[in-house]
Amino acid sequence: MKKKIFIIILSIFLLFLNAQVSVVLAAELIIVANRNIKQNEISKDEIKFIYLGRKKKWDDDSRITFVVLRSKLYQEKFMTNFLGKTPEQFDHYWKQNVFTGNGQTPITFENIKDLVDFIANRDGSVGYVPDDATIGNLKILKIK
Amino acid sequence: MKKYILIHFLIVFMMICIPALSFATDIGLEDIKKSTAENIEIHGFLSQGYLESDHNNFLAKTEDGTFQFNEFGINFSTRLTDSLEAGVQFFGRDMGTVGNDEVRFDWAFLNYNWKDWAGFKIGKMKMIYGLYNEVREIDMLRPQTLLPQSVYVEVYRDSMAAITGADIYGHIPTKLFGSFLYEFQVGVLPFSVDDGVSQLIESTNYAWKLKLTEVDSEYAWSYGITWEPPVDGLKFRYSGFEVNGLYAEGDVSATLPADINHDGTISPGEGVPVSSFDLDYNLVRFDVASAEYAIGDFVLAAEYMNMDLVALYQLGPVKVRRNTPYMGWYVSGAYRLNELFTMGLSYSEFYPNANDKDGNTQVAAGRKDFQGWQKTYTVSTKFDVNQNWMFKLEASYNDGFGTIQPFYNSPENIEPYWWLFAAKATVSF
Numbered sequence: 308m309k310k311k312i313f314i315i316i317l318s319i320f321l322l323f324l325n326a327q328v329s330v331v332l333a334a335e336l337i338i339v340a341n342r343n344i345k346q347n348e349i350s351k352d353e354i355k356f357i358y359l360g361r362k363k364k365w366d367d368d369s370r371i372t373f374v375v376l377r378s379k380l381y382q383e384k385f386m387t388n389f390l391g392k393t394p395e396q397f398d399h400y401w402k403q404n405v406f407t408g409n410g411q412t413p414i415t416f417e418n419i420k421d422l423v424d425f426i427a428n429r430d431g432s433v434g435y436v437p438d439d440a441t442i443g444n445l446k447i448l449k450i451k
Numbered sequence: 452m453k454k455y456i457l458i459h460f461l462i463v464f465m466m467i468c469i470p471a472l473s474f475a476t477d478i479g480l481e482d483i484k485k486s487t488a489e490n491i492e493i494h495g496f497l498s499q500g501y502l503e504s505d506h507n508n509f510l511a512k513t514e515d516g517t518f519q520f521n522e523f524g525i526n527f528s529t530r531l532t533d534s535l536e537a538g539v540q541f542f543g544r545d546m547g548t549v550g551n552d553e554v555r556f557d558w559a560f561l562n563y564n565w566k567d568w569a570g571f572k573i574g575k576m577k578m579i580y581g582l583y584n585e586v587r588e589i590d591m592l593r594p595q596t597l598l599p600q601s602v603y604v605e606v607y608r609d610s611m612a613a614i615t616g617a618d619i620y621g622h623i624p625t626k627l628f629g630s631f632l633y634e635f636q637v638g639v640l641p642f643s644v645d646d647g648v649s650q651l652i653e654s655t656n657y658a659w660k661l662k663l664t665e666v667d668s669e670y671a672w673s674y675g676i677t678w679e680p681p682v683d684g685l686k687f688r689y690s691g692f693e694v695n696g697l698y699a700e701g702d703v704s705a706t707l708p709a710d711i712n713h714d715g716t717i718s719p720g721e722g723v724p725v726s727s728f729d730l731d732y733n734l735v736r737f738d739v740a741s742a743e744y745a746i747g748d749f750v751l752a753a754e755y756m757n758m759d760l761v762a763l764y765q766l767g768p769v770k771v772r773r774n775t776p777y778m779g780w781y782v783s784g785a786y787r788l789n790e791l792f793t794m795g796l797s798y799s800e801f802y803p804n805a806n807d808k809d810g811n812t813q814v815a816a817g818r819k820d821f822q823g824w825q826k827t828y829t830v831s832t833k834f835d836v837n838q839n840w841m842f843k844l845e846a847s848y849n850d851g852f853g854t855i856q857p858f859y860n861s862p863e864n865i866e867p868y869w870w871l872f873a874a875k876a877t878v879s880f
Contacts, residue, residue: 352624356567361622361630363564370533391683395787396745399592406589407577408538408558411492411528 334437336385339423339445341432348451349433354389357433359400360410365431374434375415376422385435495525498590500875506866507852508859510597510605511547513871519545520875522588524557536562542588547859549609549647557588558613572618578611579634579675579690581739581754588612594785594795594833596845596873601779601801601827602739602756606647606855611692614638614671629680636673640694642666652699652730654858659703659766661728669696684745691738699730707767725767734761748787755780757805777855778805785831795831800824803855810853821867825853842876 338349345367356362357373365371376382382394390397404410416422419440426432426445436442500520504513511517521544528538542557544550560574577585581602586592597605616638623631642648644663653661673692679685706722741754758777763770781799788794802808802824810823829847836842849869 356622356624356630361632362567364533364567392745393748395748403586403589403592405492405494405528406496406524406526406540406592407585408526408528408540408560408562411490411530411536412494 334381334439336381336388336435337438338433338435338448338450339426339442340434340448341426341430342444342446343430344433344446344448347446347449349448350451351389354450355391358386358390358397358413360404369431372429372432373413374422374425374432375413376419376435377415377417381435381437389435491527491529493525493527494880495523496589496591496877496879497521497523498875498877500590500596500873502871502873504869504871506869507849507864509854509871512859517547519547520873521545521552522590523552524588526557534564536564538562544588546605549606549645549650556613560618566621568621568623570620572620573616575613575615576618576636578614578640578692579636579673580611580692580737581690581756582688582741582743582752584611590843590875591841591877591879594793594843595783595797595829595831596843596875597847599754599779599781599783599797599799599827599829600854601781601799601825602754604777604779604855606651609646610640610642610648614640614673614692616670627681629678629682632675632677632679634675636692638671640668640671642668642697649699650858651855653701656703656728659705659725659728661701661703663699663701663728665701666697666699668694668698671695686743688741688743689739690741691736693737694732694735697732697735699728701728702726703728703766705766707769723767725769727765727767729765731763731765732760733763734759736760750785751783753780753782775803776805778802791835793833793835795829795833797827797829797831799827799829801827801853803853818862819852819865819867821851821853822865823853824851826850839880840876840878843874845873847871847873 338354344365346365353362357371363371386392386394386397392400401410401413405412414425416425419436422434422436423440423442423445426434427443433448498521499518501516501518502511502513502520503516506514508514511519522542523544524540524542526538526540528536530536537560539559540557541554543552543554545552556575558574558576560572560576562570562572564570579585583593583598584603587598587603587608590596614636616636618634618636620634621632623633625631644666649663649666652666653663671692671694673690675688675690677686677688703725705725706720707725708717708722710717711721711723736759737756739754739756741752743750743752756777756779760776761772761774763772779799779801781797783795783797785793785795804812804823807823810820813822814820827847827849829845831843831845833841833843847870849871851867852865852869
């Protein structure tokens with residue numbers, strides 16, 4: 308009985324074993340924010356704390372709304388470089404918050420135009436886009 | 452008495468806070484209503500599992516296989532103002548004779564984020580304990596079907612899951628040493644004559660046919676200090692809690708052996724009849740040291756738990772003091788091979804008496820020596836069918852039956868080496 312169970316688990320393991328696919332990203336990412344935000348610079352740590360829900364307000368005490376660009380290429384690069392997490396770890400982290408009452412699901416967009424429009428119309432909002440994206444009158448926050 | 456004063460104080464404090472905070476942020480009730488209507492989030496989950504063991508019933512009647520292993524919940528949350536959030540989660544579960552799918556509040560609280568380094572919560576919230584107590588009700592958030600029982604003892608789950616009271620928390624970043632997060636809670640824990648703690652007390656006093664009539668406590672406090680050094684994915688935590696004034700009362704039907712007729716011998720059945728049972732815990736304290744390292748698709752974790760328990764039993768005229776420290780630890784690793792499949796391995800050890808790892812006191816009490824330890828090897832697999840569906844398969848090999856929850860077993864039938872198999876499917880939204 309024990310041997311059969313072990314063989315079943317091993318077979319399923321081998322069945323779902325896949326090689327990882329690596330992706331080369333052409334564009335760099337920039338941090339963009341609503342025009343009304345007072346600061347012009349932001350540190351990598353601040354970005355990390357914002358996206359992990361630990362920094363919830365700008366220096367003037369106004370609320371931060373961060374948005375996620377749900378694009379495999381850009382999301383993976385942003386989260387690896389700024390948060391030290393994979394997109395799956397990020398989703399897992401926010402699911403923990405949602406199901407323990409410590410936060411709500413991050414606002415996400417599949418395409419850049421919708422993300423840019425949202426940030427343009429929501430005070431205190433911030434996000435990331437490729438540096439060749441059309442960002443209208445959004446403010447670019449320089450990484451310090 | 453202290454518990455009721457605390458609860459009433461907290462209710463009055465909440466009644467003052469909500470209108471005061473609305474005034475402070477210059478937002479009226481209509482704005483709160485509008486904000487609430489715009490962004491109420493609803494999430495939920497449903498898990499159904501199956502447990503089977505080849506020997507020894509564990510957590511439920513597992514030797515025959517059981518489907519009495521499920522959890523379900525739904526939560527609602529909203530942001531009331533820039534700094535104030537509110538939410539509630541309803542939850543129900545079944546594990547053997549505990550839970551029985553009775554719906555209760557899992558958590559329900561107001562969360563006021565004053566500063567990044569200081570926020571406050573009032574209500575019923577998940578209790579800080581180890582890395583995973585806050586999410587132990589949420590099956591899809593871990594690769595294991597069962598959390599390591601060496602640290603997350605199932606019998607205490609109903610009472611340890613959440614604390615009703617007040618909470619202060621914060622995040623303190625530093626330039627050189629990474630970040631520190633702290634959280635302190637004070638309030639009351641839920642106890643009832645139907646929960647796991649009561650089952651444990653009754654089962655360890657089954658010889659007296661104990662039936663508990665009341666189980667309660669005065670108050671509890673918990674703490675958690677987390678350090679995230681400047682290494683991505685690494686964190687350390689020290690956490691724990693203490694329960695004050697925990698007591699249990701009940702009815703028994705027993706005869707304490709005594710030489711009633713003063714003939715120099717105690718005949719079978721001769722003694723003092725007793726009908727009352729009292730148990731006062733002078734100390735109930737858990738502490739856990741934890742470490743977790745998430746690197747790429749790997750997550751490694753290790754935890755060590757120490758529990759101090761000093762109890763005073765009174766059976767009729769007889770009083771007995773017991774000091775029973777538990778100890779447990781585990782190491783685990785999980786690897787996400789791809790979008791579909793995650794695999795985990797863990798090893799854990801648990802000792803129901805940390806001062807006796809060889810089981811000698813078990814033998815002296817008429818039990819078997821292997822009831823002094825439980826060493827468990829576990830292989831876990833998780834299949835994420837899509838964002839909403841997943842299922843798990845798990846197999847554990849156990850050396851020893853040192854569980855503190857030996858319910859459903861006849862002492863003569865307990866085996867030293869045994870397997871436990873678990874399967875579970877979960878849907879979430």
